[in-house]
Amino acid sequence: MKPLLNWIDNRTGIRRFTQETLFENIPGGARWRYVWGSTLTFAIMVQFITGIMLWMFYSPSANSAWESVYHLQEHVKGGVWLRGIHHWTSQFMIVLLVLHLVQVVVDGAYKAPREFNFWFGLALLAVTMGLGLTGYLLPWDQKGYWATEVATNIVGNTPVVGDYLKQILIGGNEAGHHTLTRFFALHAGVLPALLIGLIVLHIYLFRKHGITPAPPKTASSARHFWWVALFVMVFAMALIGANWEDFPEASRPLVGIVPGICTGLCLIRVVYLYVRKKRLEEADHRPRPGDAYFWPDQVLRDAIACAVVLGGILFFVGQVGTELSAPADPSENYSAARPDWYFMSLFALLKDFDLITGAFVIPGVVATIVFLMPFIGRKRIGHIFNLVFLVLVLGGFVHYTLVAYTHDWTSEEHQAAVKAAHRDADRIKVLATGPAGIPPEGAITLLRNDALTQGPRLFSQNCASCHSFDGHDGMGKPRKDPQSASDLQGFASRKWSAGILHAESFAHPDYFGGTKLIEKSRMLKYLKSDIFLDLPSEEVHSMAVALSAEAELKNQAALDAADRSLIEEGRELLAIECTECHTYHGEGEGIDLTGYGSREWQLAFVRDPSHERFYGKRNDRMSVFGPKYREDGELERPAQLTDREIGFIVDWLRGEWYEPSAWDESPSEGPAITGDKQEESLAAE
Amino acid sequence: MAGTDTDDDLPDVPMSDTLKQSSADQLKDADAEVDKGGHPPARSDGFPRREFCSIALGGAIVAVPTVVGLRVALSPLFSGASGGILARLTTLDSLAVGGPPQAFKVIADKSDAWTTYKDLPLGLVYAQRVAERDVVVFSASCPHAGCAVEYRNEGDRGEHYYCPCHESSFKTDGSLAPDNTQAKRGLDTLEVIEEKLEQGEVWIRFQKFKAGISEKKAV
Ligand code: FES
Numbered sequence: 001m002k003p004l005l006n007w008i009d010n011r012t013g014i015r016r017f018t019q020e021t022l023f024e025n026i027p028g029g030a031r032w033r034y035v036w037g038s039t040l041t042f043a044i045m046v047q048f049i050t051g052i053m054l055w056m057f058y059s060p061s062a063n064s065a066w067e068s069v070y071h072l073q074e075h076v077k078g079g080v081w082l083r084g085i086h087h088w089t090s091q092f093m094i095v096l097l098v099l100h101l102v103q104v105v106v107d108g109a110y111k112a113p114r115e116f117n118f119w120f121g122l123a124l125l126a127v128t129m130g131l132g133l134t135g136y137l138l139p140w141d142q143k144g145y146w147a148t149e150v151a152t153n154i155v156g157n158t159p160v161v162g163d164y165l166k167q168i169l170i171g172g173n174e175a176g177h178h179t180l181t182r183f184f185a186l187h188a189g190v191l192p193a194l195l196i197g198l199i200v201l202h203i204y205l206f207r208k209h210g211i212t213p214a215p216p217k218t219a220s221s222a223r224h225f226w227w228v229a230l231f232v233m234v235f236a237m238a239l240i241g242a243n244w245e246d247f248p249e250a251s252r253p254l255v256g257i258v259p260g261i262c263t264g265l266c267l268i269r270v271v272y273l274y275v276r277k278k279r280l281e282e283a284d285h286r287p288r289p290g291d292a293y294f295w296p297d298q299v300l301r302d303a304i305a306c307a308v309v310l311g312g313i314l315f316f317v318g319q320v321g322t323e324l325s326a327p328a329d330p331s332e333n334y335s336a337a338r339p340d341w342y343f344m345s346l347f348a349l350l351k352d353f354d355l356i357t358g359a360f361v362i363p364g365v366v367a368t369i370v371f372l373m374p375f376i377g378r379k380r381i382g383h384i385f386n387l388v389f390l391v392l393v394l395g396g397f398v399h400y401t402l403v404a405y406t407h408d409w410t411s412e413e414h415q416a417a418v419k420a421a422h423r424d425a426d427r428i429k430v431l432a433t434g435p436a437g438i439p440p441e442g443a444i445t446l447l448r449n450d451a452l453t454q455g456p457r458l459f460s461q462n463c464a465s466c467h468s469f470d471g472h473d474g475m476g477k478p479r480k481d482p483q484s485a486s487d488l489q490g491f492a493s494r495k496w497s498a499g500i501l502h503a504e505s506f507a508h509p510d511y512f513g514g515t516k517l518i519e520k521s522r523m524l525k526y527l528k529s530d531i532f533l534d535l536p537s538e539e540v541h542s543m544a545v546a547l548s549a550e551a552e553l554k555n556q557a558a559l560d561a562a563d564r565s566l567i568e569e570g571r572e573l574l575a576i577e578c579t580e581c582h583t584y585h586g587e588g589e590g591i592d593l594t595g596y597g598s599r600e601w602q603l604a605f606v607r608d609p610s611h612e613r614f615y616g617k618r619n620d621r622m623s624v625f626g627p628k629y630r631e632d633g634e635l636e637r638p639a640q641l642t643d644r645e646i647g648f649i650v651d652w653l654r655g656e657w658y659e660p661s662a663w664d665e666s667p668s669e670g671p672a673i674t675g676d677k678q679e680e681s682l683a684a685e
Numbered sequence: 686m687a688g689t690d691t692d693d694d695l696p697d698v699p700m701s702d703t704l705k706q707s708s709a710d711q712l713k714d715a716d717a718e719v720d721k722g723g724h725p726p727a728r729s730d731g732f733p734r735r736e737f738c739s740i741a742l743g744g745a746i747v748a749v750p751t752v753v754g755l756r757v758a759l760s761p762l763f764s765g766a767s768g769g770i771l772a773r774l775t776t777l778d779s780l781a782v783g784g785p786p787q788a789f790k791v792i793a794d795k796s797d798a799w800t801t802y803k804d805l806p807l808g809l810v811y812a813q814r815v816a817e818r819d820v821v822v823f824s825a826s827c828p829h830a831g832c833a834v835e836y837r838n839e840g841d842r843g844e845h846y847y848c849p850c851h852e853s854s855f856k857t858d859g860s861l862a863p864d865n866t867q868a869k870r871g872l873d874t875l876e877v878i879e880e881k882l883e884q885g886e887v888w889i890r891f892q893k894f895k896a897g898i899s900e901k902k903a904v
Contacts, residue, residue, distance in 0.1 A: 061800075062797060062800070063800065146832065146833070149830075149831045149832070150830045150831055150832060150850065152831075153830045153831040153895075153896040153897060154830060154897070156895060156896065156897065156904075157896070157897040157898070163895070163904075164762055167761040167762055167764075168758070168759060168761055168762065170761075171761050172761045172764060172798075173761075173764070173766065173767050173893070173904050174767075174893060174904075176797035176798060177797050177798040177799065177800065178761070178797075178798050329806065330806070330807060330808050331790040331791065331792075331806030331807060331808050331809050332806075332809075333809060333825070333833040333835060334833060335832075335833065335835065335849040337832055337833075337849075337850060347850075347851075350829075350830065350850075350851050350867065351851045351852060351866060351867065354867065354869070355829065355830065355867070355869075355897045356897075413849065414849065417849065441802075448806070461787070461788055465785070481838075623779070628778070636778075637776040637777075637778045637779070637885060638776055640775065640776065640779040
């Protein structure tokens with residue numbers, strides 16, 4: 001072994017190198033405050049390792065990027081953790097870099113001869129933010145897409161070169177395949193290379209100049225430090241407490257526990273320092289420890305600090321997870337668009353300042369002053385200015401970040417948008433795991449063909465100006481003006497048909513109370529007449545059940561099968577009672593009740609409600625959504641909604657969409673049953 | 686890293702010492718060879734030909750891959766602004782005269798680098814029929830920084846367009862509302878194709894405009 005080592009050393013000088021690395025002199029002994037550099041190196045190493053692994057799973061193109069990330073998360077064991085660690089480490093890196101920067105400024109470590117090292121550090125921060133920005137887009141999900149849309153538009157506003165810069169960055173005029181390939185090249189190639197180069201230079205210079213010796217630690221300085229820490233934490237807790245209601249339910253444990261633990265630790269530390277005050281002060285008078293070597297004292301501290309960082313990362317990966325929203329869709333409003341948290345303050349700045357000031361002038365001025373700190377700090381007064389400036393900038397950062405978040409947490413609209421975004425994100429995962437899987441065109445087609453996703457959207461755009469759905473517009477926005485047509489939740493269910501056969505509910509705005517038809521409604525007159533009121537309630541009930549059975553709602557199938565005789569009875573009654581004004585299985589004339597509420601019936605109805613099978617001439621204001629023909633059979637205008645779109649609405653109203661189930665083995669069977677609302681209406685029966 | 690600035694101390698280390706020695710010897714030998722051949726003739730006419738050639742050649746061999754690489758990487762700069770894509774929104778009849786704006790997805794064929802999509806939803810627009818033969822179509826892309834603008838109709842605030850990102854807001858005619866915060870111009874109108882309107886159909890030229898500035902400039 002020894003000769004081999006000797007030989008290697010002979011050819012490479014490795015011994016000397018490791019010795020120099022490990023036995024670097026640390027004046028004044030190992031200190032906790034020197035750990036930042038090591039934790040950062042550690043974090044960057046984690047990023048390189050996880051990044052390369054992620055690379056093996058990633059496919060940069062507009063119709064495979066989301067899919068590849070999804071696949072990694074859902075189908076590769078440990079994939080969630082791999083992506084999670086990469087994501088959360090990047091968040092930690094920003095925090096660590098800023099803490100490191102703060103420490104360097106506080107200790108005056110930026111002063112001559114360490115100017116260049118300070119600048120390399122700043123460049124590292126910039127590169128890291130660049131990595132965050134480019135990495136945000138790579139999953140090609142809605143969140144990344146819309147945040148990048150804003151970010152690249154800001155780049156496009158860079159004075160003088162903006163237009164060119166934006167084009168080069170996104171690889172054309174609009175986001176697409178080439179945006180991803182370019183962002184990926186930046187994220188996995190250019191920026192990491194820069195990062196390595198900067199770190200090498202940074203560490204080289206650091207070794208050249210040595211550690212900046214910090215003032216020796218005394219018992220009273222330690223007390224000061226921990227008092228300040230405790231005070232800051234208590235203040236933060238008070239702020240959190242004051243805004244407790246504004247935090248979303250899910251985040252509360254986190255915003256409560258994490259600062260709580262920190263405050264507790266600070267408190268313990270302060271108490272400890274006072275309990276042991278005597279002994280610690282005595283220790284001050286003992287001779288100081290002399291210089292120490294990097295190995296093993298400082299290395300142990302560094303290792304502990306890195307372990308704490310890793311623990312923090314794993315905590316967040318496990319507790320908060322890593323979001324993957326629905327695949328990017330430029331035609332789908334994504335009102336929940338927000339950048340990563342460390343850009344939120346810049347984002348909020350854009351609300352108070354115009355684009356040039358908020359995105360260029362203010363950050364530019366701040367960056368320039370920070371850049372010039374080594375010169376400003378030459379005199380003592382300059383150093384104090386630097387400190388004050390740093391506190392102001394960090395304060396501004398925290399302030400604007402909080403402003404942005406509290407705005408979002410208290411804004412009902414934003415919360416609704418987030419909810420809708422989560423719904424899509426969950427839904428696409430259900431669809432992608434379905435029997436059909438993800439088609440080669442990408443997962444977005446699944447959402448575009450899904451009744452549960454498209455139904456409510458189309459409803460809110462085309463129907464919600466008159467109709468409502470459970471009191472809202474289908475997408476969850478409560479309606480503000482009174483509805484002029486029925487609330488279509490649970491249409492044709494047993495509850496619905498029972499409501500129709502009741503004068504009071506029939507004339508309610510949730511049914512036909514809002515329409516003009518109600519004024520001279522013969523139906524209402526009938527419901528109020530003695531003929532109807534004299535019917536025994538079991539008979540009315542059987543009629544309602546039979547009418548609802550016409551719809552053949554899949555989620556009522558079991559009920560309908562069980563009540564076969566009741567339905568038979570009801571059918572006979574319907575044929576007797578209703579055929580004076582309705583068509584029913586070939587008898588009578590009027591609005592067709594045969595197959596009332598079935599898919600075919602609803603499709604035909606929406607296509608042309610003024611068809612004589614339905615309202616005929618007495619149609620109130622409902623649009624003809626299908627193609628319109630003139631008397632002579634010539635096309636007057638093409639369809640407003642295609643049959644496919646109407647199908648989405650109808651399927652959604654009928655509660656028919658793909659839902660995974662344990663026994664659903666044959667994909668060709670089509671959509672299975674569900675729908676909360678139908679269950680509700682059943683429960684109400 | 687750490688070793689770099691201590692090169693001068695190398696002789697302290699016995700092994701490295703010999704290494705250095707031997708390589709220095711080699712260098713000397715090489716020099717000697719040059720010496721044997723006498724001074725390069727170039728120097729006599731005062732023109733450092735070798736140096737010049739080395740630099741020129743070095744520059745050239747670096748330049749070739751760099752230029753080719755840059756030309757390709759910068760290719761988006763030479764593609765120019767896109768003229769927009771023609772897309773059918775709906776029929777004229779389906780929009781009520783004076784009715785509220787309606788949101789439409791712009792659906793058209795589109796090619797993105799190597800993929801050509803059939804009937805791809807490209808973006809969102811709001812169309813409003815303001816008169817019998819006049820349809821106004823706004824792009825939903827916010828002129829501030831490109832988030833998606835929403836049409837809203839709220840009690841006291843009335844009808845308006847609102848951007849949830851930085852709270853820009855616009856009147857129904859697309860111009861900046863009094864409480865607008867950030868946008869520097871009104872919503873971008875999209876060209877409605879006249880001939881198609883005559884035939885009772887609403888067709889538009891869908892394109893994007895540069896965000897953040899006060900004039901409307903196609904990208
Ligand atoms: S993007 Fe619309 S206000 Fe900023």
